[in-house]
Amino acid sequence: MALQDKYRELLDTAKTAGVSNFQVIERDGVLYIDGEAPSGAVKDQLWNLYDKIDPNFLAGDVVMNVNVAASAPGTKAKVTTEKSNLNIRKGPGTDQPVIGKAAHHSIVTLVSKTNDQWWLVRTEQGEEGYAYAEYLTPEA
Protein backbone atom coordinates (compact mmCIF):
# COMPACT_ATOMS: atom_id res chain seq x y z
CA MET A 1 0.00 0.00 0.00
CA ALA A 2 3.05 2.23 0.26
CA LEU A 3 2.81 3.27 -3.39
CA GLN A 4 -0.84 4.18 -3.02
CA ASP A 5 0.19 6.53 -0.23
CA LYS A 6 3.01 8.00 -2.30
CA TYR A 7 0.61 8.72 -5.18
CA ARG A 8 -2.39 9.52 -2.97
CA GLU A 9 -2.87 13.02 -4.45
CA LEU A 10 -2.91 11.60 -7.97
CA LEU A 11 -5.39 8.85 -7.09
CA ASP A 12 -7.69 11.18 -5.18
CA THR A 13 -7.68 13.68 -8.03
CA ALA A 14 -8.55 10.96 -10.54
CA LYS A 15 -11.53 9.96 -8.43
CA THR A 16 -12.85 13.47 -7.94
CA ALA A 17 -12.26 14.36 -11.59
CA GLY A 18 -14.63 11.58 -12.63
CA VAL A 19 -12.27 9.05 -14.20
CA SER A 20 -14.47 6.07 -15.05
CA ASN A 21 -13.56 2.37 -14.87
CA PHE A 22 -10.91 3.55 -12.45
CA GLN A 23 -8.68 0.73 -11.29
CA VAL A 24 -5.59 0.82 -9.12
CA ILE A 25 -3.53 -2.31 -8.57
CA GLU A 26 -0.28 -2.46 -6.66
CA ARG A 27 1.88 -5.43 -7.61
CA ASP A 28 5.59 -6.17 -7.13
CA GLY A 29 6.56 -2.58 -6.55
CA VAL A 30 4.56 -1.15 -9.44
CA LEU A 31 1.31 0.78 -9.21
CA TYR A 32 -0.97 0.16 -12.20
CA ILE A 33 -3.44 2.99 -12.75
CA ASP A 34 -6.14 2.42 -15.37
CA GLY A 35 -9.22 4.33 -16.35
CA GLU A 36 -10.98 6.61 -18.77
CA ALA A 37 -10.64 10.33 -18.29
CA PRO A 38 -13.67 12.47 -19.18
CA SER A 39 -11.42 14.90 -21.09
CA GLY A 40 -7.90 15.44 -22.32
CA ALA A 41 -7.50 18.16 -19.69
CA VAL A 42 -8.08 15.65 -16.89
CA LYS A 43 -5.57 13.25 -18.44
CA ASP A 44 -2.99 16.07 -18.61
CA GLN A 45 -3.75 17.03 -15.02
CA LEU A 46 -3.09 13.46 -13.86
CA TRP A 47 0.18 13.26 -15.76
CA ASN A 48 1.25 16.61 -14.31
CA LEU A 49 0.54 15.33 -10.80
CA TYR A 50 2.48 12.16 -11.53
CA ASP A 51 5.40 14.32 -12.71
CA LYS A 52 5.13 16.43 -9.56
CA ILE A 53 5.24 13.41 -7.22
CA ASP A 54 7.94 11.59 -9.20
CA PRO A 55 9.80 14.17 -11.32
CA ASN A 56 10.54 12.81 -14.81
CA PHE A 57 8.96 9.49 -13.78
CA LEU A 58 12.40 8.24 -12.79
CA ALA A 59 11.26 5.80 -10.10
CA GLY A 60 9.53 3.65 -12.71
CA ASP A 61 7.02 2.52 -10.08
CA VAL A 62 3.86 3.59 -11.94
CA VAL A 63 2.30 2.37 -15.18
CA MET A 64 -0.49 4.84 -15.89
CA ASN A 65 -2.85 3.96 -18.70
CA VAL A 66 -5.57 6.58 -18.50
CA ASN A 67 -7.20 7.25 -21.86
CA VAL A 68 -9.56 9.95 -22.87
CA ALA A 69 -13.06 8.49 -23.23
CA ALA A 70 -13.53 7.27 -26.79
CA SER A 71 -14.44 10.01 -29.22
CA ALA A 72 -17.30 9.16 -31.49
CA PRO A 73 -16.45 8.37 -35.12
CA GLY A 74 -16.76 11.50 -37.19
CA THR A 75 -14.92 13.56 -34.59
CA LYS A 76 -12.38 15.95 -36.06
CA ALA A 77 -8.83 15.80 -34.85
CA LYS A 78 -5.96 18.18 -35.38
CA VAL A 79 -2.56 16.92 -36.49
CA THR A 80 -0.35 18.01 -33.62
CA THR A 81 3.06 16.96 -34.77
CA GLU A 82 6.03 19.14 -33.83
CA LYS A 83 6.36 20.51 -37.36
CA SER A 84 6.45 17.61 -39.80
CA ASN A 85 3.58 16.00 -41.65
CA LEU A 86 1.94 12.91 -40.18
CA ASN A 87 2.27 9.62 -42.02
CA ILE A 88 -0.93 7.90 -43.00
CA ARG A 89 -0.29 4.18 -43.22
CA LYS A 90 -1.98 1.21 -44.77
CA GLY A 91 -2.21 -0.63 -41.46
CA PRO A 92 -1.71 0.04 -37.74
CA GLY A 93 2.06 -0.15 -37.32
CA THR A 94 5.20 1.64 -38.46
CA ASP A 95 6.07 -1.49 -40.45
CA GLN A 96 3.07 -0.70 -42.67
CA PRO A 97 3.60 1.23 -45.93
CA VAL A 98 2.96 4.96 -45.91
CA ILE A 99 0.05 5.71 -48.23
CA GLY A 100 -0.30 9.41 -47.58
CA LYS A 101 0.48 12.38 -45.38
CA ALA A 102 -1.62 14.65 -43.21
CA ALA A 103 -0.18 18.14 -43.06
CA HIS A 104 0.99 19.63 -39.77
CA HIS A 105 -1.96 21.33 -38.03
CA SER A 106 -4.44 20.09 -40.64
CA ILE A 107 -7.73 18.53 -39.53
CA VAL A 108 -8.53 14.85 -40.05
CA THR A 109 -11.75 12.94 -39.43
CA LEU A 110 -11.69 10.04 -37.01
CA VAL A 111 -13.12 6.90 -38.66
CA SER A 112 -12.42 4.48 -35.83
CA LYS A 113 -9.97 3.81 -33.04
CA THR A 114 -8.11 0.60 -33.78
CA ASN A 115 -6.38 0.79 -30.41
CA ASP A 116 -4.93 3.45 -28.15
CA GLN A 117 -1.93 3.87 -30.42
CA TRP A 118 -3.43 3.76 -33.92
CA TRP A 119 -6.50 5.51 -35.25
CA LEU A 120 -8.07 5.08 -38.65
CA VAL A 121 -8.55 8.57 -40.06
CA ARG A 122 -9.56 10.37 -43.25
CA THR A 123 -7.52 13.38 -44.34
CA GLU A 124 -8.89 16.58 -45.86
CA GLN A 125 -7.88 15.12 -49.23
CA GLY A 126 -10.04 12.05 -48.59
CA GLU A 127 -7.16 9.62 -48.04
CA GLU A 128 -8.03 7.00 -45.48
CA GLY A 129 -5.44 5.21 -43.38
CA TYR A 130 -3.88 4.70 -40.01
CA ALA A 131 -2.16 7.46 -38.04
CA TYR A 132 -0.27 7.39 -34.77
CA ALA A 133 -2.71 8.67 -32.15
CA GLU A 134 -0.12 10.54 -30.13
CA TYR A 135 -0.01 13.20 -32.85
CA LEU A 136 -3.77 13.61 -33.08
CA THR A 137 -5.65 15.90 -30.76
CA PRO A 138 -9.44 15.52 -30.92
CA GLU A 139 -11.26 18.80 -31.32
CA ALA A 140 -13.73 19.40 -28.51
Add this chain to the structure above:
Amino acid sequence: MKKLLVAVGLLAATYYLPACKSGPKDADIKTEVQAALSAQPGYMGVSVEVADGVVTVDGEVADPAAKSGLQSRVESVKGVKSVKDNTSVAAPPPPAEPVIAADDPLTKGVADAVKDYPGVTATVNDGVIALSGEIKAADWKKLKKSLDGLRPKKTDPAGLKIK
Protein backbone atom coordinates in the same frame (compact mmCIF):
# COMPACT_ATOMS: atom_id res chain seq x y z
CA MET B 1 -59.52 -50.16 36.53
CA LYS B 2 -55.80 -49.59 36.45
CA LYS B 3 -55.67 -50.90 32.89
CA LEU B 4 -58.37 -48.46 31.90
CA LEU B 5 -56.44 -45.57 33.43
CA VAL B 6 -53.34 -46.55 31.54
CA ALA B 7 -55.35 -46.80 28.34
CA VAL B 8 -56.86 -43.37 28.90
CA GLY B 9 -53.43 -42.02 29.70
CA LEU B 10 -51.99 -43.45 26.51
CA LEU B 11 -54.85 -42.06 24.50
CA ALA B 12 -54.33 -38.68 26.05
CA ALA B 13 -50.65 -38.85 25.31
CA THR B 14 -51.35 -39.78 21.70
CA TYR B 15 -53.75 -36.90 21.22
CA TYR B 16 -52.27 -34.19 23.36
CA LEU B 17 -48.51 -34.56 23.11
CA PRO B 18 -48.25 -33.34 19.52
CA ALA B 19 -50.44 -30.44 20.50
CA CYS B 20 -48.03 -29.49 23.27
CA LYS B 21 -45.33 -29.14 20.66
CA SER B 22 -46.99 -26.05 19.29
CA GLY B 23 -45.57 -24.14 16.30
CA PRO B 24 -44.09 -25.29 12.99
CA LYS B 25 -42.34 -28.61 12.53
CA ASP B 26 -38.57 -28.81 12.20
CA ALA B 27 -38.79 -29.65 8.50
CA ASP B 28 -40.92 -26.56 7.87
CA ILE B 29 -38.55 -24.40 9.89
CA LYS B 30 -35.65 -25.73 7.84
CA THR B 31 -37.41 -24.81 4.59
CA GLU B 32 -38.22 -21.35 5.92
CA VAL B 33 -34.69 -20.72 7.16
CA GLN B 34 -33.21 -21.85 3.87
CA ALA B 35 -35.57 -19.54 2.00
CA ALA B 36 -34.73 -16.62 4.31
CA LEU B 37 -31.02 -17.11 3.78
CA SER B 38 -31.09 -17.73 0.05
CA ALA B 39 -33.01 -14.44 -0.37
CA GLN B 40 -29.84 -12.66 0.80
CA PRO B 41 -26.43 -12.71 -0.86
CA GLY B 42 -23.57 -14.47 0.88
CA TYR B 43 -25.20 -17.67 2.05
CA MET B 44 -24.61 -19.88 -0.97
CA GLY B 45 -22.29 -22.24 0.89
CA VAL B 46 -24.27 -22.92 4.07
CA SER B 47 -26.28 -25.91 5.19
CA VAL B 48 -29.14 -25.79 7.68
CA GLU B 49 -30.22 -28.44 10.19
CA VAL B 50 -33.09 -28.11 12.66
CA ALA B 51 -33.73 -30.20 15.76
CA ASP B 52 -36.53 -29.24 18.15
CA GLY B 53 -36.52 -25.68 16.89
CA VAL B 54 -32.78 -25.32 17.37
CA VAL B 55 -31.22 -24.30 14.07
CA THR B 56 -27.62 -25.22 13.31
CA VAL B 57 -25.98 -23.48 10.37
CA ASP B 58 -22.75 -24.88 8.95
CA GLY B 59 -20.50 -24.07 6.04
CA GLU B 60 -19.01 -20.89 4.65
CA VAL B 61 -20.53 -17.43 4.37
CA ALA B 62 -19.15 -15.03 1.78
CA ASP B 63 -18.07 -12.16 4.02
CA PRO B 64 -18.12 -10.83 7.61
CA ALA B 65 -21.34 -8.90 6.93
CA ALA B 66 -23.13 -12.13 6.02
CA LYS B 67 -21.80 -13.70 9.21
CA SER B 68 -22.96 -10.90 11.47
CA GLY B 69 -26.40 -10.85 9.89
CA LEU B 70 -26.91 -14.59 10.13
CA GLN B 71 -28.22 -14.81 13.70
CA SER B 72 -30.97 -12.23 13.30
CA ARG B 73 -32.04 -13.54 9.89
CA VAL B 74 -32.46 -17.08 11.19
CA GLU B 75 -34.13 -15.95 14.43
CA SER B 76 -36.73 -14.02 12.47
CA VAL B 77 -38.13 -17.30 11.15
CA LYS B 78 -41.16 -18.43 13.12
CA GLY B 79 -40.59 -21.39 15.41
CA VAL B 80 -36.85 -20.94 15.77
CA LYS B 81 -35.85 -21.30 19.42
CA SER B 82 -32.17 -20.71 19.11
CA VAL B 83 -29.42 -20.54 16.52
CA LYS B 84 -26.06 -22.30 16.51
CA ASP B 85 -23.82 -20.49 14.06
CA ASN B 86 -20.98 -22.83 13.06
CA THR B 87 -20.19 -20.98 9.85
CA SER B 88 -16.82 -19.58 8.90
CA VAL B 89 -16.14 -16.61 6.66
CA ALA B 90 -14.73 -17.51 3.24
CA ALA B 91 -11.29 -16.16 2.38
CA PRO B 92 -11.59 -12.93 0.41
CA PRO B 93 -11.08 -13.35 -3.36
CA PRO B 94 -7.54 -12.60 -4.55
CA PRO B 95 -7.10 -8.99 -5.66
CA ALA B 96 -7.34 -8.19 -9.36
CA GLU B 97 -4.22 -8.75 -11.43
CA PRO B 98 -2.85 -6.04 -13.70
CA VAL B 99 -3.20 -6.74 -17.41
CA ILE B 100 0.28 -7.04 -18.91
CA ALA B 101 0.80 -7.19 -22.68
CA ALA B 102 2.68 -10.15 -24.15
CA ASP B 103 6.22 -9.39 -25.32
CA ASP B 104 5.48 -9.66 -29.05
CA PRO B 105 2.79 -6.97 -29.38
CA LEU B 106 4.62 -4.96 -26.73
CA THR B 107 7.87 -5.02 -28.73
CA LYS B 108 6.02 -3.90 -31.84
CA GLY B 109 4.24 -1.12 -29.97
CA VAL B 110 7.46 0.03 -28.36
CA ALA B 111 9.20 0.16 -31.75
CA ASP B 112 6.38 2.39 -33.06
CA ALA B 113 6.55 4.63 -30.01
CA VAL B 114 10.33 5.22 -29.89
CA LYS B 115 10.73 5.55 -33.66
CA ASP B 116 10.34 9.32 -33.50
CA TYR B 117 12.89 9.73 -30.71
CA PRO B 118 16.30 9.05 -32.21
CA GLY B 119 18.87 8.53 -29.49
CA VAL B 120 16.51 6.37 -27.45
CA THR B 121 16.81 2.61 -27.42
CA ALA B 122 14.15 0.42 -25.85
CA THR B 123 14.26 -3.28 -25.18
CA VAL B 124 11.39 -5.44 -24.00
CA ASN B 125 11.97 -8.36 -21.70
CA ASP B 126 9.26 -10.17 -19.77
CA GLY B 127 6.94 -7.20 -20.01
CA VAL B 128 9.51 -4.67 -18.81
CA ILE B 129 10.46 -1.85 -21.17
CA ALA B 130 14.05 -0.86 -20.43
CA LEU B 131 15.14 2.45 -21.92
CA SER B 132 18.56 3.77 -22.63
CA GLY B 133 20.06 6.71 -24.46
CA GLU B 134 19.30 10.40 -24.20
CA ILE B 135 16.04 12.31 -24.45
CA LYS B 136 14.73 15.79 -23.74
CA ALA B 137 12.52 16.03 -20.67
CA ALA B 138 9.55 17.25 -22.72
CA ASP B 139 9.90 14.36 -25.17
CA TRP B 140 10.29 11.85 -22.38
CA LYS B 141 6.95 12.98 -20.95
CA LYS B 142 5.28 12.20 -24.28
CA LEU B 143 7.10 8.93 -24.74
CA LYS B 144 6.28 7.69 -21.25
CA LYS B 145 2.57 8.26 -21.93
CA SER B 146 2.78 6.22 -25.12
CA LEU B 147 4.75 3.43 -23.47
CA ASP B 148 2.45 3.10 -20.46
CA GLY B 149 -0.48 2.87 -22.87
CA LEU B 150 0.99 -0.36 -24.23
CA ARG B 151 0.38 -2.11 -20.88
CA PRO B 152 3.94 -3.00 -19.91
CA LYS B 153 4.76 -4.59 -16.59
CA LYS B 154 7.06 -1.68 -15.94
CA THR B 155 8.61 1.23 -17.80
CA ASP B 156 12.18 1.36 -16.58
CA PRO B 157 14.02 4.64 -17.32
CA ALA B 158 17.10 3.73 -15.23
CA GLY B 159 19.39 3.75 -18.30
CA LEU B 160 17.92 6.90 -19.77
CA LYS B 161 19.63 10.26 -19.53
CA ILE B 162 17.01 13.00 -19.39
CA LYS B 163 18.29 16.37 -20.56
